[in-house]
Amino acid sequence: MTKPLEGIRVLDLGHVLAMPTCTMQLADLGAEVIKIERPGSGDDSRYFGPFVHGESAYFMSINRNKKSLTLDLKQEEGKEIFKELVKKSDVVTENFRPNTMEKLGLGYHDLKKINPKIIYASICGFGHYSVDQQRPGYDIIAQASGGIMAITGYPDGPPTRVGSSIGDIFSGSFATIAILAALRYRDITGEGQEIDISMMDSVLSVLENAVVRYTVTGEIPTRIGSRHPSIAPFDLFEAKDGWVVIAVGNDSLWGKFCKIIHQEKLINDPLYQTNDLRSKNYDQLKPLITSWTKQQFSEKMVALLTKEGVPAAEVSTMDKIVRDPNIKMRNMLIQMDHPKAGKVTVANSPIRLSKCPNDTIDASPILGEHTEKVLEGVLEMSQEEIRKLKDKKVV
């Protein structure tokens, strides 16, 4: 056994990002993920840039290690094939608008009659069990309604969407946790169950101190920029050629830091002597620090601070990250060899299990690449049967 989810088969109706993130995580861990796509067009994200030789690198990055089966679920024969696959699978995943699967006659309550052990996981904007069931769930809607936009950004600026789709990615990750937990429950009890992940719930659940700050004190958390709410200096600073973060977490680091920036006189200055004073008088302190940081090149400045034990980091952009020796050592950027696009580099899974290495990935599938293999291999169909299904555009 080289991967922990070997032997687990997932029928994945996920599209775009939220559920595909979940099934990417499952596939990275060794599950057989059969991505079911509309014949002809497939997942919408196949049309998202950037493209390499006409193939979406966006799609590639979240669909590696999966198989693609085309199947028209609106045709009766498509539904029958899906049900036959459900009998031979462990998990069904989808992120359609709620009731889509029920209307097709393929909701959890239909599928559990066929396979009582099936685990059925869905992600949508506001939950299947919801007063807002039909509200659409784009990432920006979840980031806005779940509360993270209101607390991201600068005090004098507008709310800010997080620069990657964390509403989708957290929902997908929570779906993965739920599916793994449900597999354990199933292995012990023999029973499947339904999983209902809401994107707004997911965002709300990661607001950290913002929730109790309101429920306990009544204070409405808002934007404080990049600084720490109660430690100073612990913030973003401008360099000559970019930006760095510096985290002076205690008085001993404060002493070291003042020496590095040639401001020894600040160490015992009654305005800045303790963390409480530094936090209170931070508006006056910050320009004193910035006048130094602006004269420094970011890479050298971070090396200097780090050598002296003051936590610091460059605000890395992708061009720096690809050259980072630690990222190379940890194999965090990994190449797939795609039959049409050639070699494409994507972010690897961050999960490092000592007995189940993550050192290679299979390319994302061409639309319908595994249709025949799945129909033959899992459902034992003949070439003749498959040809008929193709003629009728069922697959």
Add this chain to the structure above:
Amino acid sequence: MTKPLEGIRVLDLGHVLAMPTCTMQLADLGAEVIKIERPGSGDDSRYFGPFVHGESAYFMSINRNKKSLTLDLKQEEGKEIFKELVKKSDVVTENFRPNTMEKLGLGYHDLKKINPKIIYASICGFGHYSVDQQRPGYDIIAQASGGIMAITGYPDGPPTRVGSSIGDIFSGSFATIAILAALRYRDITGEGQEIDISMMDSVLSVLENAVVRYTVTGEIPTRIGSRHPSIAPFDLFEAKDGWVVIAVGNDSLWGKFCKIIHQEKLINDPLYQTNDLRSKNYDQLKPLITSWTKQQFSEKMVALLTKEGVPAAEVSTMDKIVRDPNIKMRNMLIQMDHPKAGKVTVANSPIRLSKCPNDTIDASPILGEHTEKVLEGVLEMSQEEIRKLKDKKVV
């Protein structure tokens, strides 16, 4: 069986946020999490505000459903007790600086000799297997080095730290996924293993399209504010009393939207007729939309747009979220009854499993609250033995 992780025992040396997030997720799913804390002081986050009757609500929010055992791992007797507990546990978790456990003689290679089935999970800034092993891993360091700060914020503004500690929270969630996968591997093979999660890796792995945009096109992703990179209007807008997001995803919604904002003439305007044109001419288009949104109250505006099928949401702050009927229906804000602090409301787990409801939580533990119960119940110690350990401040 009412919870999927019933019967799993976790010895949790996690502190502050990253690993406590993981063990909160495990405890929410029914694992017995024994939080091991320094006698006398305990987890640093017990001193993070806000406080209720002197107790940290921050600590409460991420340590519900756990037990607290005080144990001094620097004393020989403390180490022995820890090793005895390892024999009777499934998982050990920690987020110390790398080598801390090895120096105590309690690293994975020590513990697996005692219990070859043990799963040992750690989180640190840059990985245990790393060229930067000893670099400290605060959330802001991970957000900066992992690349999310560089792509969060407005084009004319600085990089922006995400308003909650997603470097910690993603790392913790990936540790949960890894542990659940390793439990499955152990159940099948009988073997435990080591898990090594890096906070920088975790952030890099959630950058979404930013990675392939660079690796495929060479373009360095930067900040684009709250707008969508290729759909318009799909952005944040100012209301009379706050902020809303509006997501006009296609031409049919564009027609509806123009009617709502009384700008029918824009529908077929050659500057804005198609999504490509709207994206291209968005700088001119945005003020036309804002001139309408600024005249509207956010709640009414979102209700109007939603009724007409145009996806929209308020940029919710916590005061709005606590009143949200859907959040109430989904029980996403949940009360614990804390022995000292009384009733405190925290964010619930977003995981909804139909057979394992999340409808109650146990309060976070007082420091050492379960010391006697664990020593008696798990290690079958006598009252006399426990009294001696207390005298020597081992527990």
